[in-house]
Amino acid sequence: MNSRQGAGAYARVGVESAVMSADPHQLIVMLFDGAQAAIGSARLHMQDGNRSAKGLAISKAIDIVNNGLAAALDHERGGEIAENLTQLYDYVARLLVQANLRDDVNQLDLAASLLDNIGSGWRELRHSPAASSLAGV
Template sequence: MNIRRGAGAYARVGVESAVMSADPHQLIVMLFDGAQAAISSARLHMQDGNRSAKGLAISKAIDIVNNGLAAALDYDRGGEIADNLGRLYDYIARLLLQANLRDDIAQLEQAASLLDDIGSGWRELRHVSAELA
């Protein structure tokens, strides 16, 4: 049991260190990665019939979408793009909620796919920015 606790503490320090040293773009990418990890976990728990763990994982994904990705939008500077992303994040959160309520893997997969598409765009933006610099 102490080994698990130690490993968990070590992992948290690693994540905290990565967050502290990340630039804003990297933080957004980390949020996408965290949401995808939570959705993957939820998928496994859904398949295993572990409703409690599934609910916790989906709640974590919803929290990342609502309080991480959506909260990071700058509507003043982002204009129409920020508005569209805000609506898309709201839709994704609703998909996740419905997936949880109905044990619907298809809605979980749709949310994961949308997040993957947006996250890929963020990653590509990083590469384009680096090439232009």
């Protein structure tokens, strides 16, 4: 095993350990971080002309948005907020698809900006008494 493979294995164990010990709020924040990392990777691959790696990174970001963030929404308790977030996550996913199809870094940046705004809100909630009740929004 070379050092790069070893570092990758070490990182995966670290991520798995963090996920296992995280509360629902921390998991949501980790999803935002993962989506941002995937978008950043896609941006680099787009600039390098590596279409295959760009597509994989964008697919990962879309998966996090659709099957992580959107799937975590509790529509019963979240009401209008959950519905608005659903629509916003759908829009972000469409931006990512269009960024992939058109090699459009501006759409990647818009998706990243929207996710950053929502993610910042989640980070600020961490210190709020309402955080535990909203973790399932």
